[in-house]
Amino acid sequence: MLVEWSKNMEIGVPFVDADHKVLINLLNQVDDCIAEQEESTVLSSVLESLIAYTEYHFAREEKLMELVGFSGFDEHKALHEKLFHKVRSIHHSFEADRESVSLEDVGSFLQSWLTQHILGEDVKYRDVCINNKDAAKEAGLVPFISSKDGNIPFNEWGLLRVLLVDDNPNFCKFISTILKAVGISNIEVTGSAENGLALLSRRPADVVLCDWIMDEMTGTEFAAKIEEMGLPSKVIMMTGYSIDELKSKSSETNISSYLEKPINAHDLLDTITRTAFND
Numbered sequence: 001m002l003v004e005w006s007k008n009m010e011i012g013v014p015f016v017d018a019d020h021k022v023l024i025n026l027l028n029q030v031d032d033c034i035a036e037q038e039e040s041t042v043l044s045s046v047l048e049s050l051i052a053y054t055e056y057h058f059a060r061e062e063k064l065m066e067l068v069g070f071s072g073f074d075e076h077k078a079l080h081e082k083l084f085h086k087v088r089s090i091h092h093s094f095e096a097d098r099e100s101v102s103l104e105d106v107g108s109f110l111q112s113w114l115t116q117h118i119l120g121e122d123v124k125y126r127d128v129c130i131n132n133k134d135a136a137k138e139a140g141l142v143p144f145i146s147s148k149d150g151n152i153p154f155n156e157w158g159l160l161r162v163l164l165v166d167d168n169p170n171f172c173k174f175i176s177t178i179l180k181a182v183g184i185s186n187i188e189v190t191g192s193a194e195n196g197l198a199l200l201s202r203r204p205a206d207v208v209l210c211d212w213i214m215d216e217m218t219g220t221e222f223a224a225k226i227e228e229m230g231l232p233s234k235v236i237m238m239t240g241y242s243i244d245e246l247k248s249k250s251s252e253t254n255i256s257s258y259l260e261k262p263i264n265a266h267d268l269l270d271t272i273t274r275t276a277f278n279d
Helices: 014-035 040-068 073-096 101-127 133-139 167-180 193-202 219-227 242-251 267-275
Strands: 163-167 188-190 207-211 232-241 258-259
Touching: 014 040, 014 101, 014 133, 014 167, 014 258, 040 133, 073 101, 073 207, 101 219, 163 167, 163 193, 163 242, 167 188, 167 219, 167 267, 188 193, 193 207, 193 219, 207 219, 207 267, 219 242, 232 267
Parallel strands: 163 188, 163 207, 207 232, 232 258
Antiparallel strands: none
16 A cells, blocks of 8 residues: 555544545555556546545535634645645646656655645644534534535435446445445445346345446346346446447436446535435
């Protein structure tokens, strides 16, 4: 691992430490993708989601500092803005011309930024926040996404059963990290369509995230088999093709929603929200 979580990184505020673990997990996944020369859609998905989760974490952290009246709030918020601008700039450069960006330098920057920020800056507000449970609870409720009917409570996320069918281990790790970050812990993962059907026959999932290109059958055929089996599972199809192209090839099957790769965390969770909670 590029960065390994250790006790000396703990701030003592549960949601802050949980956020830091998610960010470190995503950072290590960026490093894995770079080291393994992973396909661009997977690396882009992880980078975009690292940025999105960083923005979310900063919002929760700033809310906490405001609630406790931390004297260094303005300085800390300015540092957040500077760091976020730098990370966003790196991502924009990567998307515009991937050959112009040194991925090794990106990994080194992300590593030093995250570890130095946690160990050097976040510890400064620890003493005034660590025993303020009411403030921590309120700041921890800042949502990652909001549905059209309001925020989705974490306890509702925890009720979902999700099956992920994709033969790319790095992509599966990325998806699982984001799902677990919002409280979805009931996740089964398989790289085989046939095994996915067997798992669903024993215990249907609420939502199935399925790749369109698989060895044993296409995602369209997979969704059709779920419909033939009479299962209640809702299928979200993931594809590297355009959604319009995929819809033209799968319009008559049991597909609730589509996600086009690269997939960022906001789109992933918004699609799951609309599919599972609002349909």
